[in-house]
Amino acid sequence: MSARGLVIAAPASGSGKTLLTLALLRALKNRGLAVAGAKSGPDYIDPKFHEAACGHPSVNLDAWAMPAEQLTHQAAGQPGELLIVEGAMGVMDGAGPAGSGSVADLALTLRLPLVLVLDVARQGHSAALPVAGLRALRPDLPVAGVILNRVGSPRHEIMARTALAETGVPVLGAIARHASLAMPERHLGLVQAGEHGDLEAFLENAAGIVGNSVDLDALIAAATSLAKPGSAAPLPPLGQxxxxxxxxxxxxxxxxxxxxxxxxxxxxxxxxxxxxxxxxxxxxxxxxxxxxxxxxxxxxxxxxxxxxxxxxxxxxxxxxxxxxxxxxxxxxxxxxxxxxxxxxxxxxxxxxxxxxxxxxxxxxxxxxxxxxxxxxxxxxxxxxxxxxxxxxxxxxxxxxxxxxxxxxxxxxxxxxxxxxxxxxxxxxxxx
Structure with missing residues (x-):
């Protein structure tokens, strides 16, 4: 059963959460860590990629549709030493007028810290704005660190890091733009894991790039203990x-x-x-x-x-x-x-x-x-x-x-x- 975990989140969709989650799962597995994945929200495709990356089935944790007792039960039931939860959409994006069921809500329910993925392809010093805004709007959310994604050059990285230093949130890594990290898509999202042309080679390549670009020791140290698991009535089966x-x-x-x-x-x-x-x-x-x-x-x-x-x-x-x-x-x-x-x-x-x-x-x-x-x-x-x-x-x-x-x-x-x-x-x- 998973004892510790963290949540990979972002200010917006398309920031690179899925790729980073897969790469981290494989990189940590390659280091000998027993790691498992989970996906925020109603997603069927990403969990299969998680499973391919770390060797353990991934589960959905839906803070809008599932009661807190079920969320904590599902999260704690995942195998291994560390649970990495991939967020969906933007960190505060939920459903209904109040935005309920967001990744932020899920992180608070599970009592896990956020690691924010920041796509800095079109910004430099402005990379600090999402972090400062999140801390102002949701001071109850623990932000363990950020990972810069799609960095264009060493100077570009320095600009973003300098701005983020003002927030007090540590930068855990910076990933340069790599064409080899693109993932094929179709009308409902990514092409399914079983249909990827050479998924194993893709995962190993991604793990190598991200593993060399992110401070994995600091990432592991940022994880915290999961909330105490609860229990909730499951959906009755259709038959025996x-x-x-x-x-x-x-x-x-x-x-x-x-x-x-x-x-x-x-x-x-x-x-x-x-x-x-x-x-x-x-x-x-x-x-x-x-x-x-x-x-x-x-x-x-x-x-x-x-x-x-x-x-x-x-x-x-x-x-x-x-x-x-x-x-x-x-x-x-x-x-x-x-x-x-x-x-x-x-x-x-x-x-x-x-x-x-x-x-x-x-x-x-x-x-x-x-x-x-x-x-x-x-x-x-x-x-x-x-x-x-x-x-x-x-x-x-x-x-x-x-x-x-x-x-x-x-x-x-x-x-x-x-x-x-x-x-x-x-x-x-x-x-």
Whole structure:
């Protein structure tokens, strides 16, 4: 179990938090330190990179959707001597009018110090402004140090360091601009870890550059003890023996949900729709997580054994639940980016399109309607570009509200034991 940790944060998105976190995880592992990672907020992709970098599964710590007891429990449960938590967006960016659930809130809940990543590519002495502003606005936040990123020259570094000396916050390192540190992206963020062309070489290169540019001893010394772990009720499993889709088209399953289901006695098995595998015949429930089915429409459309297995589960009245990408596959068809329609499972009367795109993004509070797999309020989020071409002829699954408390249109569909929506469930609502 992790005993100490720190949070990698930044004034804004795009500052280099992910790259720095990966490089630190690998550099510290290479030094023989047992280190683990965690990700702030609703992110499926970065934790897989964390795992590749340090060899341990990473977890999500969502200060908006998870109660404090669950946050401390998840953080303390990570293996190793040191936990490095990668922040999301800017350090004070949260949800709703008050910005709740920010990285700042998470750091205070976990009682961990911040290490700020400052992208100084377009500034010199002004690098001190975010630090001074954060200390003025949130004097309750411990800032252990800063790391300068995308430094242009030795003189550039001197200017930033001189300005930051006025804040009293130590500079733990300075990383020069390196084209080799760029990471490939697609419409939902980074390309998945399993699809990176040569991830091992990339991580070793990044660890070498960052390890030579950051005072790792000072970084380790800056870590503090984690808050005492609490406990919170996990999301109930869909069944005693759950079959879960898992491949590059269905990779968005939160580790804490799977851990919670196992802790409640559920037996989990996995199958690959892209390999035309059906769910285990003895499974009493099926879960289709989100992912990138819109990129694999032709393969999924021809996956006859997968389709037969899902239809058999539905005909046997076993709970079948799909979220986001899984919901799209439960529908009649997916239209890909080229406008070609691919026949899906046809278990729910919905057709979706990736040819016509619109970003749907934000935290959500869900109130289940009658007949769905859960009966208590849920916290989660929505993040997709696909649009609904048609969606009718079945019962709705959730009532929904956004982080501002504004009521949204009902989400998802339910037909018999089959249900799904674009929602990503994170945790039961605490109140």
């Amino acid at each position: 023996r759950m079959a879960i889709a898992r491949d590059i088209a269905f990779s968005f399953a939160y580790p804490h949900l799977l851990q919670g289901w196992r802790a409640q006695g559920a037996e989990l098995s996995f199958f690959s729709p892209l390999a035309d595998e059906p769910p285990a015949p003895d499974a009493d429930a099926v879960f289709l997580p989100g992912g990138y089915p819109e990129l694999h429409g032709e393969v999924l459309g021809k996956a006859s054994r997968f389709k037969t297995g899902l239809h058999a589960a539905a005909q046997s009245c076993k709970p079948v639940y799909g979220e986001c990408g899984g919901y799209m596959v439960l529908g009649n068809a997916i239209i890909d980016a080229d406008g070609k329609s691919h026949e899906m499972l046809g278990l729910l009367p919905v057709e979706t399109s990736f040819a016509t795109r619109r970003l749907n993004l934000g935290y959500r509070r869900f109130t289940p309607l009658a007949g769905g797999p859960w009966d208590t309020p849920l916290m989660g989020h929505e993040f997709h570009y696909s649009t609904v071409v048609s969606e009718a002829g079945a019962d709705r699954l959730f009532e929904a509200a956004d982080a501002f408390g504004e009521k949204l249109a009902p989400m998802g569909l339910r037909s018999g034991s089959v249900s799904g929506s674009f929602a990503h469930i994170i945790a039961p609502a605490s109140s």
